[in-house]
Amino acid sequence: MKIRTAIFASLMASVLLAGCQGSAFDDLGMKAEKPLPQKIVAQMKAKGMTRTSPVMVRIFKEEGVLEVWKQKNNGRYDMISSYEICKWSGKLGPKFVEGDRQAPEGFYTVYPAQMNPNSQYYLAFNMGFPNAYDRAHGRTGQHLMVHGACSSAGCYSMTDEQVSEIYAFGRDAFVGGQRAFQIQAFPFRMTAANMARYRNDSNYEFWKMLKQGYDAFEVTKVPPKVDVCEKRYVFNNNAIPSGSPATAACPPTMQSEAISTAFTSYHKTYEAAFSAATTKSGKALSPSIAGLAEAKLVSAWSAARARGEKVSREPPSLNYSAPAATPATAPTSAPAVVPASVPASVPASAPVAAPVPAQAPVTPEAAPAATSVPVPSNNPAAAPVPAENNIMAQDAIEQADTTVTGAVPEKKSLWGMFKK
Known part of the structure; x- marks a missing residue:
């Protein structure tokens, strides 16, 4: 004794x-x-934010940056914190099929049940891939996360310290009553210069569509309402009912004269900058995936490698490179509709209610994991936290892979030592 x-x-x-x-x-x-550091809490107070006010996340692959934006007391959002992404795998461009190693691009929704406090990657939250747009295009994959441990197999991986703060932002917003927060994942900052650089890329039409949502946020500083109709993203169209089929026809939209004027001014400035950028030589292009054909090749390579078969050290590539620059004009696709409640000048005192994304998350078949995130009583049923077993296997393979983006050495979590 x-x-x-x-x-x-x-x-x-x-x-x-x-x-x-x-x-x-x-x-x-x-x-x-774990609470947010007092330094961040003080910054929130200075910006007119509360600890539990709503949040939004933006991700930029090429720049390797994850931003956390938070709602101020005037209803608009401001960036509160920015983090260097430790690792993300694949190339610029969307995720097509499971095993293609691509980190997703698009607009995703995180509900409380997608938060995983028991992740083997320190902390994690599921991005909600595939969403309605992905499913409408037959895209497959699961367990795509933002997590710690600085190890990626199609996810956006942060250091443990970083993900602790990012997780806390989402957790506190849920405590404050936010039903879900939006993740906007882009290939790069969608400036005129960058769009001009990639105007000959095979993914350009997809990126032009994402830019409509990017622009809607840039003009209003309010996360756009995101829907899918005619198999494409549509932003701030309040005529689309919740749960509308992704293949249904897109209803016409109306917007106020003030909002129309604000967006027209924004777009004219963009067109001029885009035109000027096409005559200049920008920085070198980052590799991008050459569509579904390359995605399938990489997926087959990943499966063979997981089976222990002898394969090349690096995944196969179709070696797509953009052709020589040709004269181009700025995108002419219909601009995103900005909320009618935001005036053209968007004065700081104008209150704007943050919209709740209409798209519910997909419920994976994987077993749910326990969550300690408080869920407000008005929160709808949300997807359970998916298991991470297949991510662990892929990560073990990826440790020596030179195609994984990010030069920060991997940080192993000690949490697994205490798991039963």
Whole structure:
């Protein structure tokens, strides 16, 4: 009895000592409840934000940046924090099929049940891939996350310290009553210069569509309402009912004269900048995926490698490169509709209610994981947290792969040591 008491006392002393070193908080499984640093809390207060006000996330692949935006007391959003993405895999361009190693691009929705406090990647939340647009185009894949551990197989991976803060932003917003937060994942910042650089890329038409949502947010600083009709993204069309089929015809939209004027001015400035950019030589292009054909090749390579077959060190590529630059004009597709409640000048005092994304998340077949994120009583049924078993297998393969983006050394989480 004395021996067992002594062992217990020794263990407790170790835990208390670890607490002085700042690790016991995580080791005891409380990392999902870790509060935001006081420095960030002070910054939120200075910007007119509360700890539990709504959030939104923007991701830019080429720049390797994840931004957290938060709603201010005037209803508009402002960036509160920016993080360097530790790793993301694949190339510029959307995810097509499971195993293609592509990190998703598009507009996704995160509900409370997609938050995983027990992730083997420290902390994680599922992006909600495939969404309605992906499913309408037959795209496949699962368990696409933003997580820690700095290891990626089609996910956006952060360091443990970074994901702790990002997770806390979402957790606190749910506590405050936000039903879901939006993730906008782009190949690059959709400036005129960048769009001109990639105007000959095979993914350009897809990126022009994403830019409509990008522009809607740039003009209003309010996350756009996102729907899918005619198998394409549509933004701020309030005539589309919730749950409308992705293949249904898109109803006409109306917008106020003030909003129309604001967007017309924005677009004219963009067109002039785009035209000027086509005559200049921009920085070198980043590799991009050459459509479904290349995605299938990479998927087959991934499957063969997972089976232990001898394959090339790097995944196959169709070696797509953009042809020589040709004269081009700015995109002429219909601009996104901006909410009628936002005036053309978007004054700082104008209150704007943050819209709730209409698209419900897909419910994967994987077993749910426990979640400690509080869910408001008015929150609709949401997707369970998917299992991560197949991600672990893919990550083990990817450790030596030179195609994984990011030069930060992988940081292994100690949490797995305490899991049963």
